Every structure is written in C-alpha cells, then in structure tokens.
Amino acid sequence: MKSVRNLSRLALALGLAISTAHAFDGDAAAGAESAGLCVACHQADGSGMNIPGGESWPRLAGINPEYLYKQLQDIKAGTRQSPTMVPFVSMLSDQQMKDLAAYYGAQPATEAKGGEEATEEQLAHGRKLAEEGDWDRYIVPCASCHGPGNKGVGGSFPGIAGQHAGYIADQLHNWQKATRDNDPQHLMAAIAERLSDDDIQAVSAWLARQPAQ
Amino acid sequence: MNKQSRFLLQGLAAAVVAATFSAQAQTVKEPRFPVNNPQPVEGQYVHVPPTMQDLEEADLHPELKRVIRRGHDLFMNTQQLRGKNVFNSMNCSSCHMGEGRLPFAGPVWPAAVVLPNYRPKNDQVNNLEERIAGCFSYSMNGKPPAWGSDDMVALTTYHQWLAKGVPIYQSGKSMYGRGYPNLPDPELKPDYARGEQVYRENCQLCHQADGGGVVQDGEVVFPAVWGDKSYNWGAGISRHYTLASFVKHNMPLGRPNSLTDQQAWDVAYYINNHERPQDPRYTGDVKETRAKYLDTFHVHTSYGLEHDGKLLGEHDNVGEKDFLKPDALIRRTYTAD
Numbered sequence: 136m137k138s139v140r141n142l143s144r145l146a147l148a149l150g151l152a153i154s155t156a157h158a159f160d161g162d163a164a165a166g167a168e169s170a171g172l173c174v175a176c177h178q179a180d181g182s183g184m185n186i187p188g189g190e191s192w193p194r195l196a197g198i199n200p201e202y203l204y205k206q207l208q209d210i211k212a213g214t215r216q217s218p219t220m221v222p223f224v225s226m227l228s229d230q231q232m233k234d235l236a237a238y239y240g241a242q243p244a245t246e247a248k249g250g251e252e253a254t255e256e257q258l259a260h261g262r263k264l265a266e267e268g269d270w271d272r273y274i275v276p277c278a279s280c281h282g283p284g285n286k287g288v289g290g291s292f293p294g295i296a297g298q299h300a301g302y303i304a305d306q307l308h309n310w311q312k313a314t315r316d317n318d319p320q321h322l323m324a325a326i327a328e329r330l331s332d333d334d335i336q337a338v339s340a341w342l343a344r345q346p347a348q
Numbered sequence: 349m350n351k352q353s354r355f356l357l358q359g360l361a362a363a364v365v366a367a368t369f370s371a372q373a374q375t376v377k378e379p380r381f382p383v384n385n386p387q388p389v390e391g392q393y394v395h396v397p398p399t400m401q402d403l404e405e406a407d408l409h410p411e412l413k414r415v416i417r418r419g420h421d422l423f424m425n426t427q428q429l430r431g432k433n434v435f436n437s438m439n440c441s442s443c444h445m446g447e448g449r450l451p452f453a454g455p456v457w458p459a460a461v462v463l464p465n466y467r468p469k470n471d472q473v474n475n476l477e478e479r480i481a482g483c484f485s486y487s488m489n490g491k492p493p494a495w496g497s498d499d500m501v502a503l504t505t506y507h508q509w510l511a512k513g514v515p516i517y518q519s520g521k522s523m524y525g526r527g528y529p530n531l532p533d534p535e536l537k538p539d540y541a542r543g544e545q546v547y548r549e550n551c552q553l554c555h556q557a558d559g560g561g562v563v564q565d566g567e568v569v570f571p572a573v574w575g576d577k578s579y580n581w582g583a584g585i586s587r588h589y590t591l592a593s594f595v596k597h598n599m600p601l602g603r604p605n606s607l608t609d610q611q612a613w614d615v616a617y618y619i620n621n622h623e624r625p626q627d628p629r630y631t632g633d634v635k636e637t638r639a640k641y642l643d644t645f646h647v648h649t650s651y652g653l654e655h656d657g658k659l660l661g662e663h664d665n666v667g668e669k670d671f672l673k674p675d676a677l678i679r680r681t682y683t684a685d
Binding site: 267268270271273275279280282283284286288289291313319320321322324325326328329 | 379380381383396399445446447449450550553554562564565566567569600601602603604
C-alpha cells in the first residue's frame with residue numbers, strides 16, 4: 136500500500152515536472168545569443184545589481200522562467216510599467232523572450248545585496264513579516280504564497296529570498312503606486328498597499344539576506 | 349521638438365504627477381483592496397487575543413510559556429503530526445487563519461470559554477480536548493493526540509491563552525467574528541457550473557485544477573480542497589454554508605470579502621461536490637449514514653447525493669489513514685446517574 140502510494144507520488148511529481156517542461160518551450164542556448172541586450176544591467180551571470188538610491192536591477196539567475204517570460208510580456212503590454220525595460224522588450228520577439236527566460240532561469244542563483252546595513256531590529260521585523268505576517272493589519276506572511284523559505288512556487292509566485300533588497304523595495308512601492316499592476320488576482324497589490332515604508336525596508340533587507348536556493 | 353508638443357508633454361507630465369499623487373493619497377485614505385470585514389455592532393463582545401509577543405512579556409511561569417509556545421507551534425505547523433494524528437495536508441491554521449486569532453476565520457478563543465457544552469454534532473457534552481479531537485478526526489482526517497497527552501495539553505493551553513481575560517460561559521452568540529458567520533441565503537440556488545467558473549478564476553492558481561493544492565520541499569503551501577489529501581465527509585467545512593462563509597471572509601488569501609455572496613455559495617457548492625475521504629461515522633451505507641446524521645449535519649452537505657451519475661461518498665476510501673473512525677471518539681453515557 137505504502138509503496139504504491141510512493142509510486143503514485145513519484146508519478147505525480149514526474150508528471151508535474153514534465154508538464155511544466157512542456158508548458159515552457161524556451162531554448163536556453165538561443166537565449167544566450169540574445170542575452171547581449173541584457174548583460175549591461177542584469178550581468179552575464181544574471182546577478183543584476185543592487186543600487187542604493189537608484190533603480191536596482193533584479194537578479195534573474197535561477198528565477199522561474201515562466202515568471203520571467205510573463206514579466207517581459209507584461210512590460211511590453213504596460214501592465215508592469217518599466218521605462219528602463221521598454222526599449223529592450225520592444226526589440227524582442229515572443230520566442231526571444233521565452234529563450235531569454237529559459238537562459239537566465241537555468242543559471243545558478245547569485246548572492247543578493249542590500250541587506251548589509253539593516254539593524255537587528257529591522258531584520259527581526261522583516262523576518263516576522265516574511266514568515267509570520269502581521270494579521271492585525273491583514274498582512275499575510277510572504278511565505279504563504281512564495282513558499283517554503285520564500286524560494287518561490289511555480290510560475291506565479293517567484294522566489295524572493297536572495298533577491299536584491301533595492302529591487303524588492305522598488306517593486307513593493309510600484310505596487311502601491313499601481314505602476315506595477317500585473318499580479319494574478321491582485322494578490323500582491325493587496326498586501327503591498329498595507330505595508331509601511333518601514334515594513335518595506337525591513338522585509339526587503341531580510342529577504343535579501345536569505346538563501347535563494 | 350516644436351513648442352506645441354513640448355507643451356503637451358509638460359501637460360502630460362503634470363497629469364501623471366497629479367495622478368500619482370492622488371493614487372498615493374488613495375492608498376492612505378481609501379485602499380484599493382479593502383479587507384471589508386463587518387465592524388462590531390453594539391452589544392457584541394469584542395476580544396483581541398494576545399499575541400506571541402505578548403506572551404514573552406506576560407507574567408506567567410516559564411514552563412507555562414514553553415507549553416503555550418509548543419501549542420502555537422503545533423497549531424501553525426500541524427503537519428509535524430502527519431502520519432501520526434494528521435492524515436491530510438491541513439494545518440490548524442489552514443482554516444483558523446492568523447494563528448487562530450482572526451475574526452471571521454474561526455478564531456479559537458471562543459472554544460476555550462464556551463466549553464464544556466452540549467454539541468449537537470455528537471449529541472453530548474464536549475470539553476475543549478474533545479472539540480479539538482473533532483478537528484483531528486474530521487478536518488484533518490486523522491486521529492486526535494491522546495487525551496491529556498503533551499501535544500493535546502499544549503494545544504488546549506494555547507487556546508486558553510488566546511482567551512485571556514474573556515469571561516467564562518458568556519453567550520457565544522454575542523461574540524464578534526466568532527466561527528464563520530452565516531451568509532445570507534443565496535439569491536440563486538448554488539450552482540456547480542457557476543462555481544466551477546469562480547474556482548477557475550479565483551482559486552485554481554493556488555489550489556490547482558485537481559483540487560490537490562501544492563506541496564513543495566515537503567511543506568504544504570496550498571492545502572488540498574478535495575480528494576484524498578483534503579478534509580473528509582464529516583468535516584464541518586464540507587457543509588456548503590460553512591465553506592461559503594470561510595471563502596467569503598478569507599479567500600483569496602489577502603483579499604477577503606472580494607467575492608460576492610453568490611460567488612462564495614457557488615464555489616463552496618462546487619468544491620464540496622467533489623470526492624473526499626469517507627465520513628468516519630460511515631455505517632457501510634452512504635444513504636443510511638446521510639439519513640442518520642441528516643438533521644444535525646448532512647442536510648447541509650452533498651454527501652450521499654448524486655453528482656454526475658454517482659453517489660458522493662459511496663466508497664470505502666479513507667484517504668491516507670488505515671482506519672475509519674479514531675478509537676478516541678467515545679460515547680459518554682453517565683450511566684452512574
């Protein structure tokens with residue numbers, strides 16, 4: 136009985152893996168060819184860059200390719216406003232977007248920056264928001280959607296652990312301003328608008344210091 | 349660039365700035381995604397349960413604090429009892445959201461102050477341990493930790509801590525946000541096809557098309573809402589009105605009260621017209637079991653009714669466990685009287 140159950144679990148897991156692979160048909164090798172467009176900011180290894188006081192460039196390495204592909208589409212469609220990215224996405228075909236997503240998604244995650252100068256108090260507050268939330272303000276824990284260790288769940292809930300603090304903070308502010316409005320069912324926007332600037336700083340710093348994988 | 353277009357651009361920039369400012373003002377004054385839970389009305393008892401931070405600062409024996417912390421840990425991560433007491437992908441906090449403190453999400457402090465009390469479901473007086481045993485037996489498709497065991501005491505102690513300061517045996521009916529308050533009767537009879545559409549648009553992203561939820565790295569991220577890893581046919585939330593209220597007041601996560609009442613009724617009907625592990629009170633005949641517990645329970649479920657040419661619950665599938673009914677569920681008789 137138990138072995139049958141384990142087998143069926145394995146089959147399920149395999150089925151899931153296969154269906155995900157089939158659903159996403161980006162070609163990483165072809166993506167490497169197009170990546171010349173991206174490396175000036177996102178770097179050849181996909182590490183991006185945390186830029187204090189400026190617009191940080193997200194780490195793409197190791198991020199779910201379906202998610203990356205959707206972001207490129209959404210930037211093109213305008214539901215995620217990014218003046219910096221618009222000239223680049225306008226140069227990309229749909230297949231190139233998929234290939235780039237496959238290329239960067241397959242790279243090993245690099246280390247994030249931006250949490251170095253956070254105080255113990257900020258980190259404790261950030262951890263609480265990420266892992267436990269603050270239900271009295273209806274802020275659900277990040278991990279309830281972004282998964283164990285906030286390492287991401289499928290193509291809709293990206294890994295946010297080990298992402299640059301500056302980038303996470305920028306995005307949360309963008310949701311608050313609705314210049315980023317591309318989250319499924321506005322699940323993220325609803326939480327983002329309940330966060331204070333202090334919350335955003337704390338949770339971004341804490342997440343940046345967590346392992347991405 | 350000619351003068352006119354520069355002027356236009358400046359005007360546009362000013363409009364954008366104005367729009368941005370008003371959007372910011374809006375986030376302070378009027379949220380785009382309000383929580384919208386009902387406010388307390390006059391005469392209602394409002395209790396804000398203490399937090400785990402309050403516990404650290406409370407004047408309690410360190411050993412008591414340790415036990416309350418253990419209870420909280422079990423409550424939030426009940427999956428640590430998987431295969432021992434829990435045989436599906438539920439945590440206590442899956443239904444009792446926000447650490448069991450949240451109004452309209454089955455806050456658990458009322459149980460600590462209205463029990464022991466008579467309960468129609470099992471037609472006898474239940475204390476807090478027995479009430480929790482009900483959750484383990486039905487909602488978690490499992491068996492309760494032993495009466496008086498470390499885990500059971502930790503759970504009841506956590507409940508009691510959350511009820512700190514609440515008078516005992518006051519009327520449960522006047523408590524703000526208790527349980528999952530009944531929604532008004534639906535305008536239209538709840539409908540499977542409409543419910544399926546609500547599910548696809550609002551629930552499937554997390555709970556998946558097959559209702560099985562998502563487990564990642566051995567941790568349940570999104571619990572199963574039907575099938576072997578979900579609550580069984582005897583769970584309170586298999587009643588349409590209970591699930592409808594849970595959904596309305598708590599789902600999608602972070603966006604409570606965003607569905608209409610009708611949508612909540614429809615999606616509850618859809619979810620609870622799917623197969624799940626057998627009711628532990630099963631007599632061996634689904635129609636007989638439905639009839640036996642009809643008035644106190646199954647009048648509100650689809651158990652034993654036909655769906656898609658089959659009787660729901662007509663099977664011997666008990667899910668992951670290898671028993672039907674936990675031995676701990678006992679009938680009390682007081683024959684000594």
